Amino acid sequence: MAADEVKVLGSWSSPFVLRARIALNIKCVEYEFLEETFVSKSDLLLKSNPVYKKFPVFIHGGRPICESLIIVQYVDEVWASGPAILPSDPYDRANARFWATYIDDKWHPSVRAILMADGEEAKKAAALEEANKGLALLEDTFRKCSKGQKFFGGDKIGYLDIALGGFLVWVRVIQILRNVSLIDESKTPNLLKWAQHFSDDAAVKDVLPETQRLLEFAKFYVAKVKATGNN
Amino acid sequence: MGEELKLFRTWSSRYALRVVHALKIKDLEYETIFEDIKNKSTSLLEYNPIHKKVPVLVHNGKPICESLVILEYIDEIWKQSPLLPQDPYEKAMARFWAKFGDDKVMPSIWSVFISQRKDQEEAIAQAAGNLKFLEEQLTGKKFFGGETIGYLDIAFGWVANLISILEEIADLKLVDAEIFPLLSAWMNNFSDHPVINECWPPRDKMVEKFKAMREPYVEKVA
Numbered sequence: 001m002a003a004d005e006v007k008v009l010g011s012w013s014s015p016f017v018l019r020a021r022i023a024l025n026i027k028c029v030e031y032e033f034l035e036e037t038f039v040s041k042s043d044l045l046l047k048s049n050p051v052y053k054k055f056p057v058f059i060h061g062g063r064p065i066c067e068s069l070i071i072v073q074y075v076d077e078v079w080a081s082g083p084a085i086l087p088s089d090p091y092d093r094a095n096a097r098f099w100a101t102y103i104d105d106k107w108h109p110s111v112r113a114i115l116m117a118d119g120e121e122a123k124k125a126a127a128l129e130e131a132n133k134g135l136a137l138l139e140d141t142f143r144k145c146s147k148g149q150k151f152f153g154g155d156k157i158g159y160l161d162i163a164l165g166g167f168l169v170w171v172r173v174i175q176i177l178r179n180v181s182l183i184d185e186s187k188t189p190n191l192l193k194w195a196q197h198f199s200d201d202a203a204v205k206d207v208l209p210e211t212q213r214l215l216e217f218a219k220f221y222v223a224k225v226k227a228t229g230n231n
Numbered sequence: 232m233g234e235e236l237k238l239f240r241t242w243s244s245r246y247a248l249r250v251v252h253a254l255k256i257k258d259l260e261y262e263t264i265f266e267d268i269k270n271k272s273t274s275l276l277e278y279n280p281i282h283k284k285v286p287v288l289v290h291n292g293k294p295i296c297e298s299l300v301i302l303e304y305i306d307e308i309w310k311q312s313p314l315l316p317q318d319p320y321e322k323a324m325a326r327f328w329a330k331f332g333d334d335k336v337m338p339s340i341w342s343v344f345i346s347q348r349k350d351q352e353e354a355i356a357q358a359a360g361n362l363k364f365l366e367e368q369l370t371g372k373k374f375f376g377g378e379t380i381g382y383l384d385i386a387f388g389w390v391a392n393l394i395s396i397l398e399e400i401a402d403l404k405l406v407d408a409e410i411f412p413l414l415s416a417w418m419n420n421f422s423d424h425p426v427i428n429e430c431w432p433p434r435d436k437m438v439e440k441f442k443a444m445r446e447p448y449v450e451k452v453a
Contacts (some may be wrong), residue, residue, distance in 0.1 A: 051331060051335075051364060060320075063320055065324075065327070066327060067326075067327055067330060070326045070327055070330070071323075073322075073323070073326070074319050074320070074323040077319040078319050090307040090308050091290075091293055091304070093303070093307065094303070097297075097300045098300050101297055102281065137281065
């Protein structure tokens with residue numbers, strides 16, 4: 001592989017893979033997208049990510065990097081001449097990292113729990129309450145970070161936009177599939193507007209999965225996960 | 232210079248200890264506020280309303296939470312004795328392994344500590360597999376950071392301090408010097424470092440604390 005060759009291993013449906021692709025698009029970096037499936041993982045994936053055996057795997061000049069937020073930060077640092085992804089101020093950076101960690105460690109598990117609560121109303125209700133609490137915090141964070149502009153990053157997409165935005169279509173799909181409301185006009189009016197701006201952004205719109213296609217995939221995914229007993 | 236630094240911590244928190252080590256390496260002065268977890272101060276709850284936990288670093292009145300986020304913040308503001316590597320790839324690796332330590336290694340060690348018999352055997356196998364990754368990362372290096380202590384050494388500080396305490400209480404050996412020679416050497420080198428060994432919490436208090444934490448899990452066995 002050439003010293004500057006970039007590959008991304010992953011699936012069109014993964015919110016984590018999406019983060020890596022959006023970061024590369026922001027920096028206008030060309031890359032090869034190697035599609036993986038959930039059913040069987042390629043040798044390259046297993047060799048490149050022996051610890052977790054998951055995607056995304058980002059390979060730059062033959063060297064693999066794993067974990068989506070780590071990949072996004074790497075992309076920001078290597079292609080430093082492109083539009084900045086993390087804020088320049090250290091305190092704002094710390095804030096962005098804090099909330100991105102919150103999204104992955106606290107908010108995402110509750111959203112996933114809603115998805116997996118197929119027919120289990122009590123579980124779904126509990127998970128929904130947690131997810132909505134998180135969204136209320138993120139709505140508040142958006143107001144503080146955006147300072148009246150379109151994105152968490154201000155007038156352009158930044159780290160926190162990518163962290164949350166990766167999940168956007170999954171949020172839409174889960175709302176339809178489980179008949180719940182997550183991002184809406186009454187509870188999270190700013191996030192609702194943000195969602196539209198994010199989806200329309202040049203770095204995002206061509207890689208965002210189509211809602212209908214993801215909806216069909218989600219049904220298959222839930223069934224598969226339950227069949228393997230791997231909730 | 233007008234810089235005001237405060238650290239909210241408990242006497243035993245391994246996460247707060249990371250920040251203590253980082254501040255010491257950078258030779259920074261700060262005020263320590265010790266928290267009682269059962270009776271958290273209004274200040275802590277104001278500074279960390281989301282998680283209500285230590286550590287919180289307050290710099291000129293602005294709070295930063297989550298120990299690994301705090302380490303990066305400290306490294307970005309104070310450039311002396313860099314913690315993270317300069318090279319973006321090495322930086323990414325340091326971040327990856329620090330996260331692995333928190334997400335996988337620590338929980339697997341804890342499982343060994345609180346489980347019994349067959350469950351414990353399985354937990355030991357799992358923990359050993361995780362520790363093997365750490366052993367590999369030390370190939371050709373004295374510290375995870377190379378010749379000097381860095382971000383990843385600080386992130387793994389709990390391995391050097393806590394594991395031997397848990398081993399003593401549970402009466403088992405997880406980090407055997409024959410199976411993990413590099414990791415064992417690292418634990419000694421890290422602990423012996425002057426910046427580090429002054430800051431360890433009192434061992435007898437730690438043994439007492441973790442013995443008490445283990446009790447509910449041991450009592451169930453007749």
